[in-house]
Amino acid sequence: MKGRSVPKQLLNRFAPYLLVIAAFAAVRAVQARVGLSSSFEGQLIPICCYIVMAVSLNLVVGISGELSLGHAGFMSVGAFSGVIAATALQSSISSGLVRLAVAMAVGALCAGVAGMIIGVPVLRLRGDYLAIVTLAFGEIIKNVINCLYIGYDSGGLHFSFKSEADLHLAEGGAAIIKGPMGATGVTKLSTFTVGFILVLIALFVVINMIHSRSGRAIMALRDNRIAAESVGIGATKYKLMAFVTSAVLSGSAGALYALNYSSVVAKKFDFNTSILILVFVVLGGMGNICGSVVAAAFLTILPELLRKLNLENLRMLVYAIVLILVMIATNNPILKGALNHLWERITRRTARAEKGEKVQ
Amino acid sequence: MDFLYNLINGISLGSIYAIIALGYTMVYGIAKMLNFAHGDVIMVGAYICFFAVSSFNMPPVVGVLLAMAVCTVLGIVIERLAYKPLRQAPSLAVLITAIGVSYFLQNAALLLWKSDPKVFPSVVGNDVIKLPNGLPITYITMVTVLACVVIMVALTLFTSRTKMGKAMRACSEDKAAAQLMGINVNTTISMTFAIGSALAAVAGVLLCSAYPALMPTTGSLPGIKAFTAAVFGGIGSIPGALLGGILLGVIEIFARAYISTQLSDAIVFAVLILVLLVRPTGLLGKQVSEKV
Amino acid sequence: MSMPKREPTKLVPVPNPNIIPERDVDKSPILEARHLGIDFGGLTAVSDFNMAIGRTEIAGLIGPNGAGKTTVFNLLTKVYQPTRGSILMDGIDTAGKTTVQVNRMGIARTFQNIRLFSNLTVEENVKIGLHNYIKYGAVQGIFRLPGYWKEERIAGERTMELLSIFDMQDLARDKAGSLPYGVQRRLEIVRALATNPALLLLDEPAAGMNPSETAELMENIVKIRDTFQIAILLIEHDMNLVMGICEGIGVLNFGQVIAKGTPEEIQNNPEVIKAYLGSGKGE
Numbered sequence: 001m002k003g004r005s006v007p008k009q010l011l012n013r014f015a016p017y018l019l020v021i022a023a024f025a026a027v028r029a030v031q032a033r034v035g036l037s038s039s040f041e042g043q044l045i046p047i048c049c050y051i052v053m054a055v056s057l058n059l060v061v062g063i064s065g066e067l068s069l070g071h072a073g074f075m076s077v078g079a080f081s082g083v084i085a086a087t088a089l090q091s092s093i094s095s096g097l098v099r100l101a102v103a104m105a106v107g108a109l110c111a112g113v114a115g116m117i118i119g120v121p122v123l124r125l126r127g128d129y130l131a132i133v134t135l136a137f138g139e140i141i142k143n144v145i146n147c148l149y150i151g152y153d154s155g156g157l158h159f160s161f162k163s164e165a166d167l168h169l170a171e172g173g174a175a176i177i178k179g180p181m182g183a184t185g186v187t188k189l190s191t192f193t194v195g196f197i198l199v200l201i202a203l204f205v206v207i208n209m210i211h212s213r214s215g216r217a218i219m220a221l222r223d224n225r226i227a228a229e230s231v232g233i234g235a236t237k238y239k240l241m242a243f244v245t246s247a248v249l250s251g252s253a254g255a256l257y258a259l260n261y262s263s264v265v266a267k268k269f270d271f272n273t274s275i276l277i278l279v280f281v282v283l284g285g286m287g288n289i290c291g292s293v294v295a296a297a298f299l300t301i302l303p304e305l306l307r308k309l310n311l312e313n314l315r316m317l318v319y320a321i322v323l324i325l326v327m328i329a330t331n332n333p334i335l336k337g338a339l340n341h342l343w344e345r346i347t348r349r350t351a352r353a354e355k356g357e358k359v360q
Numbered sequence: 361m362d363f364l365y366n367l368i369n370g371i372s373l374g375s376i377y378a379i380i381a382l383g384y385t386m387v388y389g390i391a392k393m394l395n396f397a398h399g400d401v402i403m404v405g406a407y408i409c410f411f412a413v414s415s416f417n418m419p420p421v422v423g424v425l426l427a428m429a430v431c432t433v434l435g436i437v438i439e440r441l442a443y444k445p446l447r448q449a450p451s452l453a454v455l456i457t458a459i460g461v462s463y464f465l466q467n468a469a470l471l472l473w474k475s476d477p478k479v480f481p482s483v484v485g486n487d488v489i490k491l492p493n494g495l496p497i498t499y500i501t502m503v504t505v506l507a508c509v510v511i512m513v514a515l516t517l518f519t520s521r522t523k524m525g526k527a528m529r530a531c532s533e534d535k536a537a538a539q540l541m542g543i544n545v546n547t548t549i550s551m552t553f554a555i556g557s558a559l560a561a562v563a564g565v566l567l568c569s570a571y572p573a574l575m576p577t578t579g580s581l582p583g584i585k586a587f588t589a590a591v592f593g594g595i596g597s598i599p600g601a602l603l604g605g606i607l608l609g610v611i612e613i614f615a616r617a618y619i620s621t622q623l624s625d626a627i628v629f630a631v632l633i634l635v636l637l638v639r640p641t642g643l644l645g646k647q648v649s650e651k652v
Numbered sequence: 653m654s655m656p657k658r659e660p661t662k663l664v665p666v667p668n669p670n671i672i673p674e675r676d677v678d679k680s681p682i683l684e685a686r687h688l689g690i691d692f693g694g695l696t697a698v699s700d701f702n703m704a705i706g707r708t709e710i711a712g713l714i715g716p717n718g719a720g721k722t723t724v725f726n727l728l729t730k731v732y733q734p735t736r737g738s739i740l741m742d743g744i745d746t747a748g749k750t751t752v753q754v755n756r757m758g759i760a761r762t763f764q765n766i767r768l769f770s771n772l773t774v775e776e777n778v779k780i781g782l783h784n785y786i787k788y789g790a791v792q793g794i795f796r797l798p799g800y801w802k803e804e805r806i807a808g809e810r811t812m813e814l815l816s817i818f819d820m821q822d823l824a825r826d827k828a829g830s831l832p833y834g835v836q837r838r839l840e841i842v843r844a845l846a847t848n849p850a851l852l853l854l855d856e857p858a859a860g861m862n863p864s865e866t867a868e869l870m871e872n873i874v875k876i877r878d879t880f881q882i883a884i885l886l887i888e889h890d891m892n893l894v895m896g897i898c899e900g901i902g903v904l905n906f907g908q909v910i911a912k913g914t915p916e917e918i919q920n921n922p923e924v925i926k927a928y929l930g931s932g933k934g935e
Contacts, residue, residue, distance in 0.1 A: 223771050324442055
């Protein structure tokens with residue numbers, strides 16, 4: 001493939017930002033004039049979270065080339081640590097916005113630490129075995145949080161695996177995480193604007209990392225690990241970099257997600273959620289950041305759209321069929337060749353129309 | 361006394377995982393794909409048997425055979441419609457498609473049979489025999505272990521002695537070369553899915569006989585666990601599936617009994633991780649090194 | 653028919669001393685392999701391999717197919733760890749070192765089956781070779797601090813210089829996977845050179861090239877040695893190339909060195925002739 005011209009390259013790089021900003025502006029405009037349906041309003045913040053999750057997972061799966069099946073685990077760690085931070089700081093910090101920011105930072109940090117702890121052993125494995133271990137870790141995180149009791153009082157945080165009573169909280173203290181019931185009575189702090197900013201931050205970090213020395217190293221390791229090592233690039237260091245960065249972003253998204261609801265349980269961040277995000281990444285195109293944004297947003301809205309079309313019962317069924325058909329359409333060589341051919345004819349026609357016909 | 365009881369239960373549960381794991385490992389060995397829909401085929405098999413026995417009052421054996429027949433057809437249909445067009449595609453694309461099929465099966469079951477748990481009648485009744493030391497063992501436990509042993513032996517003989525079995529082994533080594541030798545790769549792959557799905561039906565029946573609540577999501581978690589068992593034992597290896605499955609079942613039951621019921625799943629997965637870190641290709645897996 | 657004289661490619665000397673560190677030029681060998689050997693289970697692939705390569709020598713390693721030549725390369729670059737013997741790189745033992753560490757010590761290589769980063773551009777492939785010489789960290793990269801812009805610019809200039817060895821500057825933004833075979837081979841050499849090696853290992857660099865391309869390659873290899881003052885060890889089957897530019901040649905058969913010497917000595921060595929052609933007595 002001939003190299004793209006510089007302006008086209010820049011457009012590719014900034015397309016995700018433009019798309020997200022345009023979408024945000026559009027939503028705000030519609031909200032001001034006509035107002036959005038309540039179900040759609042309720043989806044705004046989750047869409048932001050899922051976009052960040054998809055972009056961060058794309059860093060691991062598309063750019064680093066490692067299949068991670070437990071990504072919801074990082075979201076979970078971020079969610080619950082964010083809730084703990086937000087609730088524990090309720091008395092000290094009055095501004096909801098600042099509490100939200102702190103919670104997201106705490107979520108990011110905790111998820112990052114988890115990413116480091118998990119990444120160091122896991123990234124030594126290859127292919128399907130790495131996938132299985134990430135799946136296992138995701139399940140472990142879900143299981144452990146499900147049994148966890150965390151409360152706080154004037155003395156600080158208390159942990160227990162047995163029961164709420166076992167926390168021995170002092171007067172004025174309260175349990176934040178109550179085992180299988182998760183976190184309840186959480187003050188909703190998340191806003192769509194904050195979600196939008198988080199998406200921009202995620203895009204900034206991921207896109208800039210890709211177009212830097214570290215990104216090149218990560219992609220080189222993906223394309224040909226042995227060759228990359230032969231030119232002095234350490235595999236563990238850079239794979240870990242992608243993994244931990246991805247975990248940090250997911251943790252932040254998790255905190256935002258949790259603080260959008262009054263209660264959240266660990267079962268929400270299970271294998272199905274991990275797979276959901278993986279579907280966003282694969283459908284949007286591996287390594288294609290713009291694609292992840294579009295796929296995450298579209299596929300989160302799709303079930304709601306189908307509900308509107310009174311296909312309530314068939315909703316998930318149609319979703320599954322659409323998924324299968326799209327995968328076959330985009331991967332079957334015969335179909336793919338036909339579609340590519342069609343695309344080239346269209347782009348050639350428009351290019352010629354713009355420039356005017358050139359005599360051969 | 362307790363120990364023996366838990367061990368037997370563990371082996372029984374492990375046998376079910378082993379039978380399911382076989383389906384995963386055979387398909388992976390030959391078609392090089394992770395068939396995520398496998399767990400849901402188990403569920404379908406269980407439902408077919410349930411309706412055969414409860415609604416149509418067929419004898420349990422007929423119910424099982426019917427379930428096997430339906431699942432075999434289902435497996436072949438899935439393979440032809442969803443996986444065959446993607447033979448040349450990257451493995452991640454096939455994985456996502458398999459996930460789509462899994463979602464499809466679960467939601468179709470939800471539509472057809474609703475989400476309320478059905479009480480599955482045990483196919484061998486609920487009789488119990490008592491061992492000399494007074495330990496009670498249910499019929500279903502014994503039948504499960506026996507079924508697992510029989511299936512393993514049959515499968516090993518099949519792959520080593522019969523023409524189709526050898527064709528399967530050839531395809532798992534090198535599809536192109538197998539084709540050049542006159543082996544019909546399409547038929548071989550379909551056969552693999554057929555066998556795997558039939559086994560899934562058996563596993564579904566045995567699973568629901570031992571743990572009677574049946575819902576559209578019943579196959580999901582055992583499917584994941586059996587998948588990890590297959591990788592644990594070394595993906596692509598039939599004895600590995602057996603070993604991985606049994607070990608996983610035993611570890612799960614022991615964790616539940618001696619450590620904590622809620623954390624038992626976490627413990628099982630933690631053991632898996634530890635083993636894979638020590639033996640990165642699973643217990644009986646092949647060490648494949650890249651040629652430079 | 654005489655080949656038209658090509659303008660020698662203009663090689664710009666190193667502009668920035670920070671990228672290429674100073675290297676002493678003295679007379680000790682850059683690489684010494686002593687009794688090197690490796691067993692794969694029951695199979696001994698290489699045994700008692702001894703070789704010394706001068707600091708600016710162009711050396712050759714030849715032998716029939718399956719003799720173990722690429723295995724020697726893999727041993728030198730620690731893709732396999734030797735089971736016997738030692739490798740001294742500039743006097744320092746490389747025992748226990750990894751591929752990455754040994755590259756930092758100054759060995760770079762190309763591969764028999766080309767290993768490029770096919771989804772990246774030509775320019776990016778070379779920049780990855782420069783990776784350890786580009787001095788900014790992940791944080792500076794993400795936040796686009798001044799260090800990023802400066803180092804990327806220098807790296808870009810250095811990349812163009814390196815590409816100019818083979819006249820490949822115009823291909824900088826093409827995807828590596830889309831290049832013709834011969835160009836891919838040359839890109840691999842450029843990428844290896846970017847790591848600033850003291851010893852360059854070339855695995856069948858002329859494979860798939862026609863005689864005029866091979867002649868050009870021969871010139872370029874000598875020019876690389878003269879400009880960068882490095883040692884080069886190459887595996888080749890093309891005898892014109894080997895006898896034409898190599899100063900010392902080792903012959904490998906069944907994992908063992910059966911002859912060593914200058915091209916003239918090797919050409920007349922009966923063991924070498926027997927290894928390639930057989931003894932002719934109907935064995």
